[in-house]
Amino acid sequence: MTSNEGFLTDEQREMLEIASLNADVLSSSPKLSTSPKLSSSPKSPRSLLSEHPLKVLVAGKATNPGIAVRHVRRSHSGKFIRVKKDGAGGKGTWGKLIDTDGESHIDRNDPNYDSGEEPYQLVGSTISDPLDNYKKAIISIVEEYFSNGDMDLAISDLRELGSSEYHPYFIKRLVSMAMDHHDKEKEMASVLLSSLYADVISPHQIRDGFVLLLESADDFCVDIPDAVDILALFLARAVVDEILPPAFLTRAKKTLPESTKGYHVIQTAEKTYLSAPHHAELLERRWGGSTHTTVEVVKKKIDGLLDEYIENGEAFEACRCIRELGVAFYHHEVVKRALVHAMQTKAAEASIMKLLKEAAEEG
Numbered sequence: 001m002t003s004n005e006g007f008l009t010d011e012q013r014e015m016l017e018i019a020s021l022n023a024d025v026l027s028s029s030p031k032l033s034t035s036p037k038l039s040s041s042p043k044s045p046r047s048l049l050s051e052h053p054l055k056v057l058v059a060g061k062a063t064n065p066g067i068a069v070r071h072v073r074r075s076h077s078g079k080f081i082r083v084k085k086d087g088a089g090g091k092g093t094w095g096k097l098i099d100t101d102g103e104s105h106i107d108r109n110d111p112n113y114d115s116g117e118e119p120y121q122l123v124g125s126t127i128s129d130p131l132d133n134y135k136k137a138i139i140s141i142v143e144e145y146f147s148n149g150d151m152d153l154a155i156s157d158l159r160e161l162g163s164s165e166y167h168p169y170f171i172k173r174l175v176s177m178a179m180d181h182h183d184k185e186k187e188m189a190s191v192l193l194s195s196l197y198a199d200v201i202s203p204h205q206i207r208d209g210f211v212l213l214l215e216s217a218d219d220f221c222v223d224i225p226d227a228v229d230i231l232a233l234f235l236a237r238a239v240v241d242e243i244l245p246p247a248f249l250t251r252a253k254k255t256l257p258e259s260t261k262g263y264h265v266i267q268t269a270e271k272t273y274l275s276a277p278h279h280a281e282l283l284e285r286r287w288g289g290s291t292h293t294t295v296e297v298v299k300k301k302i303d304g305l306l307d308e309y310i311e312n313g314e315a316f317e318a319c320r321c322i323r324e325l326g327v328a329f330y331h332h333e334v335v336k337r338a339l340v341h342a343m344q345t346k347a348a349e350a351s352i353m354k355l356l357k358e359a360a361e362e363g
Contacts, residue, residue: 134166138173146177146185149333151192155200167201171209172216179220179230186230187287190237197243206243210235214252214262221261228261232268233286239269240280301325302337310341310348315358322359334359 008016107113138161145154158170171193178189197206213231220227238244249266256263273279302325309318322334335356342352 130163131166131169134161134163135169135173137161138170139177142174142177145192146181146188149188151188151195154192155195158196158200164201164205167205168208168212171201171206172212175209175213175231175234176216176220178234179224179227183287186234190234190241190287193238194241194243197241203243206238207248210238210244210248211252211255214256214265217261217265228264228268231265232273233283235265235269236273236279237283237286239274240283246274298325299333299337302334306338306341306352309355310345310351313351315351315355318355319359319362 138158141154141157141161144157145151174189174192178185193206197203201209213234217227217231220231224230235244235249239246239249249270253263253266256266273283276282302322305318305321308321309315322331338352338356342349
């Protein structure tokens with residue numbers, strides 16, 4: 001029973017295609033031409049088949065393993081079209097179901113544009129260390145404190161900085177920076193430590209900070225020749241100010257090798273400073289100040305002695321009162337408040353200038 005091509009099965013269509021191809025092969029062969037030579041010695045059908053093997057489909061596969069079935073497709077016009085083996089090309093074809101050969105283009109002006117379809121871009125970012133950030137911040141706090149002497153501002157800045165777990169590094173940075181400055185900054189550092197004790201920095205963090213200083217004593221000696229003596233003074237001063245217990249020296253000494261500079265610091269503090277008669281008073285005034293005087297108290301005392309000087313005009317007595325304040329690191333405040341008094345009271349301008357001149361000559 002014959003049927004239209006449009007109702008052939010896939011297998012029937014493929015057999016028809018193979019038969020057509022085999023016919024093309026036989027008809028194009030020169031051995032099948034009508035020349036007299038060929039007609040006088042015709043080839044047998046078996047020899048023709050051996051020289052021109054035909055493609056025969058058996059159960060959907062080629063019978064001859066050496067010859068593959070061509071990939072063909074019949075177009076709507078009835079012509080055979082050779083297509084790619086993966087079935088993704090050829091004239092008049094739609095291509096693969098998912099074609100990834102072409103580059104996709106995202107139109108941001110498309111109403112259906114979705115930013116989530118944009119290709120991902122790896123953006124490199126540096127990982128910041130919280131401890132490094134803390135160390136950089138406390139340098140600014142200490143430098144500003146040494147510059148303006150405002151202890152309340154330094155305490156407030158340290159509170160706002162947070163990261164209280166790193167406070168031992170603040171102790172180390174404060175003392176190490178003061179070691180490289182004059183006695184004024186050393187006294188200011190001791191005053192600040194006493195003000196921070198327990199309220200902002202816990203006792204065990206104070207101890208940990210001095211441990212860091214003792215462990216770094218060998219490094220300090222490279223740049224500061226008298227680092228052992230200065231550290232011993234800070235250590236003894238901390239004991240006198242009761243921010244370090246005396247037992248700290250004994251415990252710390254057991255953890256340090258005798259050959260280290262840190263061990264020598266503890267020995268110097270014990271034998272030279274803490275065992276001397278009246279050592280507490282001597283240590284409190286070693287750098288020209290006392291931890292028992294707050295900034296506000298000093299300001300009130302300065303105003304009081306200036307008012308008294310303006311009334312009696314005794315410059316010598318005023319200079320003596322300034323020395324007794326014991327705040328050599330805060331003398332800039334004396335000059336500031338003296339000038340304010342001179343501007344507020346014109347009659348006192350000459351006497352204020354006389355006091356400043358005499359105080360400068362005495363140093």
